[in-house]
Amino acid sequence: MEQQIQEQVQDYYGTQLASSQDLKTNACCTTDVPAAHKKILATLEAEVLEKYYGCGVCVPAAVQGCTVLDLGSGSGRDAYLLSSLVGEQGHVIGVDMTDEQLAVARRHVQTHTERFGYARPNVEFRKGYIENLASAAIADNSVDVVVSNCVLNLSTDKAATYREIFRVLKPGGELYISDVFADRRVPEALRHDPVLYGECLSGALYIEDFRRLLRDLGIRDYRLTEQRQLTINNEEIERKVGNIKFYSMTVRAFKLDLEDQCEDYGQVATYLGAAPDEPHGFRLDDHHYFETGRPVLVCGNTADMLTYTRYGQYFRVDGSKERHFGLFDCSSPTASTSSSTEAASSCGC
Numbered sequence: 001m002e003q004q005i006q007e008q009v010q011d012y013y014g015t016q017l018a019s020s021q022d023l024k025t026n027a028c029c030t031t032d033v034p035a036a037h038k039k040i041l042a043t044l045e046a047e048v049l050e051k052y053y054g055c056g057v058c059v060p061a062a063v064q065g066c067t068v069l070d071l072g073s074g075s076g077r078d079a080y081l082l083s084s085l086v087g088e089q090g091h092v093i094g095v096d097m098t099d100e101q102l103a104v105a106r107r108h109v110q111t112h113t114e115r116f117g118y119a120r121p122n123v124e125f126r127k128g129y130i131e132n133l134a135s136a137a138i139a140d141n142s143v144d145v146v147v148s149n150c151v152l153n154l155s156t157d158k159a160a161t162y163r164e165i166f167r168v169l170k171p172g173g174e175l176y177i178s179d180v181f182a183d184r185r186v187p188e189a190l191r192h193d194p195v196l197y198g199e200c201l202s203g204a205l206y207i208e209d210f211r212r213l214l215r216d217l218g219i220r221d222y223r224l225t226e227q228r229q230l231t232i233n234n235e236e237i238e239r240k241v242g243n244i245k246f247y248s249m250t251v252r253a254f255k256l257d258l259e260d261q262c263e264d265y266g267q268v269a270t271y272l273g274a275a276p277d278e279p280h281g282f283r284l285d286d287h288h289y290f291e292t293g294r295p296v297l298v299c300g301n302t303a304d305m306l307t308y309t310r311y312g313q314y315f316r317v318d319g320s321k322e323r324h325f326g327l328f329d330c331s332s333p334t335a336s337t338s339s340s341t342e343a344a345s346s347c348g349c
């Protein structure tokens, strides 16, 4: 059955969809794009852009020099955007299982390499399955950033996929994904509807099961950076999904040994203003915006995210974990208010 679903997904993206115009819902479509990305996207080949089926902005800050892995890279739109952002010393690997998608992405490697002014390509597209990244020869602890845009919901074995992600990430590395999540578990019968599955709806994880899945892998805190409820805009599909609410969410998580709650050690983080394209401030998540030069009291997990990752070079974090002051108070004005998709008692999950 799992193989059958996978083949249906390959058929959907390989032969049924010619461009994003053919999508039957608005699940796989992005709204806002940062200005810096717009400029780069304007230089990409039309075919790459026309076959873009992403659901969010899936490129984190400060990736220059990084090795980035794009899971389900499709026609290569995000991979090429990243190719420009990581620079000539960086490396981008796109992995996809669908031959037709790989063919489109690979066709334009040389053109974009020349356009970005690189002596040799810094981007490659490998055939493989995200549930088994060894199939694409991705080694343990070899990747700085894993991105994925509207793909992980399509995985038929999500536990394997997330296990693989945290296998290949380096310690302190970042997972940054835009994906579709649901406010409840989607009934099994809907998973067998090829259009609902292909449109990135019926494979969506219930957000609390996502939290549990990460927790079981030792990832105890993730951060939401953006979310919007999907409106679907297709009467027949709306009838089938009934009261299930779907969200496009962008989340980040780090390969760090964090606590399951936000704890207060009196630590203070100050953004130094030097990350590329972020002179005025840095957004970690939907309730942490660090204005340049302004000290902010943070929980122990946030302090670690801003110390033991590539973001560490852009922050000064004062204080240590020697003295504990109890649970961190997330009810300050900068903390997010509760929502149905967020647990109330922590900065993250």
Ligand SMILES: C[S@@+](CC[C@H](N)C(=O)[O-])C[C@H]1O[C@@H](n2cnc3c(N)ncnc32)[C@H](O)[C@@H]1O
Pocket (backbone or CB within 6 Å): 009, 010, 013, 028, 051, 052, 053, 054, 055, 071, 072, 073, 074, 075, 076, 077, 078, 095, 096, 097, 098, 101, 128, 129, 130, 131, 148, 149, 150, 151, 154, 155, 156, 200
């Ligand atoms: C919704 S499209 C998104 C493509 C791309 N990320 C974008 O933003 O345009 C989903 C892509 O994921 C790929 N895909 C789905 N399941 C996969 C799997 N298990 N392993 C590898 N690729 C997969 C499909 O072939 C397709 O190209």
